[in-house]
Amino acid sequence: MASRGVPCVLRRARVPTLRCLVRPLSIPNATLAVAAATRTFTTTSAVGADATKKQVKFTSDAYPNIKRNPNFAQVTAEDVKFFKDLLGAESAVIDGVTADAADDIEPFNSDWMRKYRGHTTLVLKPQNKEEVSKILKYCNERKLAVVPQGGNTGLVGGSVPVFDEIVLNTSRMNKIRSFDERSGVLVADAGVILEVADQYLAEREHLFPLDLGAKGSCHIGGNVATNAGGLRLLRYGSLHGTVLGLEAVLPDGTIVDALSTLRKNNTGYDLKQLFIGSEGTLGIITGVSILCPSRPKAVNVAYFGLESYDQALQAFSAARGRLSEILSAFELMDGRTQQLVHQVSGKKKPVEGDYPFYCLVETSGSDGEHDMAKLESFLEYIMGEGIVADGVLAQDETQFQTIWSWREGITESLSHLGGTYKYDVSIPLPELYQVVEDCRERLTKLGFVGDDDSFPVHSVVGYGHMGDSNMHLNVAVRQYNKDVEKAIEPWVYEWIQKRNGSISAEHGLGVAKKEFIGYSQNETMVKLMKQLKNLYDPNGIMNPYKYI
């Protein structure tokens, strides 16, 4: 039997010894804690290369084609007075025009990646839907543009201004309104931090059906507005299914009170769905009602090496069939990403030797022994069939965290190389990894890829949520390089378009992907979207210059 602290190694020849692994983990919160602690964020375009600069470039300079809409008014002293009178508390209004406030306002103008930066001079922090309604009504009448902002953890520049849009920050709407333990329905303000909501639920043996790296900062209203995907989608489904109701304010100040707590309600169009993933362009979400599952009592994780992507496909099929209701993550990492993590962290690899692919499988269930038995049976099958070459199974929480770090540590390891062009894409499963192969081949043929500093590209790697058909294609560069960028874009978008994939699986459009929507949506769809935007926001004041 493996001693605690050392993951039990599984090899084909040792399949019979799998029985030694019956040691269920009972770490209800482990996944979440690990995830929050180790996960970091990156996005499209060269991340990291510019991160050391003192000042972030203005988005208006980085995207010179975006022009300020001259129909929008500029904030005046009277406007500021109106908002101060309305919101009362000093802390509810940050007026960037005054000298002191200029520093205070900077965090609301820039994103955490230091990639987007706006020119706002006014931040408003309303406390409830009525205040939001009065703000938007006033802004709509005055034609003042508004950027809704939650935890400002987005990846596409959607939550900071481009020009002088007013920032409407949801941080002071931060109350959990109700929770019904019998049905699992949570009702909370939009500005509640995801981790706070999940901790609240943990104390009540429930789980927020969404998990992502930014959970310590992001707001649940922002999660809904961006239709965040994250780690639990494979198991608990998308927010379109779990969100039961929303409270939101339209640009003209209309309060949309659709905060139902019912699982079934077939009385008319399900309007709340439009707000899910609308990135603040139709209005501002002020409250969320969401169905939360029972918290799993056991979480287990296994990690293994494979000789080909086809074997990864076979392993995933086996996991769906054999782990079925307890499967909670199926992640794919290519060999180069794991080599990188090894080089940067200096840690011993979980399995000996080098494989072109690695998978991480997580289970979450209500009975540790049952879950471990299923996981063993799955591993016996994939090893017995020769699908998997070598693998390990976590025996305790430390090992659980160690194994996850080989998936979670990729982003940080990449950042040590310089910059990274990152693409978060959905592709039908059979060709999920092909985009990485093709991109590597293309950049290699063009002479960009090499081992020494004379080559701009260090590596072309891929990893991601295989269970959701979601691949992160990463091109690690020694420095930001326009020629490399031109060789990737729009080639990669065309590649995805041909496969009916999505150019933005979970990060959204924002500023970064606005101009590329045509690669994932046809003209009719874009036309219908613009029609809808115009219906709800005829003055276009909500989060302008972004989305569609």
Add this chain to the structure above:
Amino acid sequence: MASRGVPCVLRRARVPTLRCLVRPLSIPNATLAVAAATRTFTTTSAVGADATKKQVKFTSDAYPNIKRNPNFAQVTAEDVKFFKDLLGAESAVIDGVTADAADDIEPFNSDWMRKYRGHTTLVLKPQNKEEVSKILKYCNERKLAVVPQGGNTGLVGGSVPVFDEIVLNTSRMNKIRSFDERSGVLVADAGVILEVADQYLAEREHLFPLDLGAKGSCHIGGNVATNAGGLRLLRYGSLHGTVLGLEAVLPDGTIVDALSTLRKNNTGYDLKQLFIGSEGTLGIITGVSILCPSRPKAVNVAYFGLESYDQALQAFSAARGRLSEILSAFELMDGRTQQLVHQVSGKKKPVEGDYPFYCLVETSGSDGEHDMAKLESFLEYIMGEGIVADGVLAQDETQFQTIWSWREGITESLSHLGGTYKYDVSIPLPELYQVVEDCRERLTKLGFVGDDDSFPVHSVVGYGHMGDSNMHLNVAVRQYNKDVEKAIEPWVYEWIQKRNGSISAEHGLGVAKKEFIGYSQNETMVKLMKQLKNLYDPNGIMNPYKYI
């Protein structure tokens, strides 16, 4: 050990003998087959009482307040010629004006409950989206009203005409387009029958994530258009979460091609969501892409008697926590419904004695032994804690079917009493059954309820999907009675409105509930819905006189 064919009886004193029950059932298709075979349909208002009449009353007579919209054109011989030229095949057009066709057209004019009947003279059966597009474009220009019709199994009169609307039937769009076993994504025409789709999936070890009694007739396009709930919602979630893409045609003929097979695609508003539950008022769904789970390898069922609704609440909480990922149904039946089934069927009751409440718990999972162990542990707990008084656990497929028949047989048993006023409502869980108690008390106080034929009301009973907070309130009457109806409506809707419930949990609005939407949606929501309807269907030709 219980012999096969006799459900094993569990009583508080006999909890230790639960171990004898470790006999997992491996009947992947059992639930579905049983369900399809035994379930029957009913709806609001007196069902059954009028069912023996030879001719169904015209909806236009039953609802004299509904007037034909004079803006709509009437079908002419030229119109019929246009459609015959367009659709080609003789069977694609039924022209009710000719003498022979009058009989052929009747099934398309009336619903299966014999409760709604229209006056159409034209049925069209296009084979693909292009034909649907040409039909709608023509109808929109000519201002000819259209009723989309799938399997015509609806419960609120939504799928048959009120006046002379053209019926656009989807039965000839009946091809399964693709299925990817690795991801579980099915793409199929809207007119594929639900059971056909599920059988196709069963052969591939997958499951359609929706199940309902009409599965042998209903079309998956109609299921999506009405956001059908059914039996698997507790486990697999709503269609808003499982439908990945739609292909639909707008009233002006625009083809909306959003038939994505991706789980994650954050590129713009999720417009397909508007069609889910729109009851054919925004356009016609022609294709569906849906995520299908692995088919469970084991299905088990238990049935028990309880002394109070509060104990049913406790049992449900315990089921959510202890059965968690394998819980697939939690049904509530009050004592009177079970007494009725006993009287009508003459069958021996599953448990001895009489209880005010009974629950049925079903599990579906990938490992029969594990599932049975969890179910046992759950039953030990609820019996040990005194939550449940008496219970049985199915030991084979026959018992499985027998136990389900005590839930499924309620509708038929009620129909033997005369008519039934039926209300399909959602109410927050704590008060779910209170509506039945209060209704019974009200009708009793008014002198309507009694044991002999001088009283119009025989029984006021309740049963339903407790796991979804979905109650079926049924008032069984000896004959249709206007005074009784007036005593129930709008009282029952007001009761539900006060609890923020839904007056239509899963059946939709159609003709039956159109005028009551205000009890579940506020004025703002209704206004926004009408705005949306007007945006997509300015001439109002799609399924008029219904919905909102």
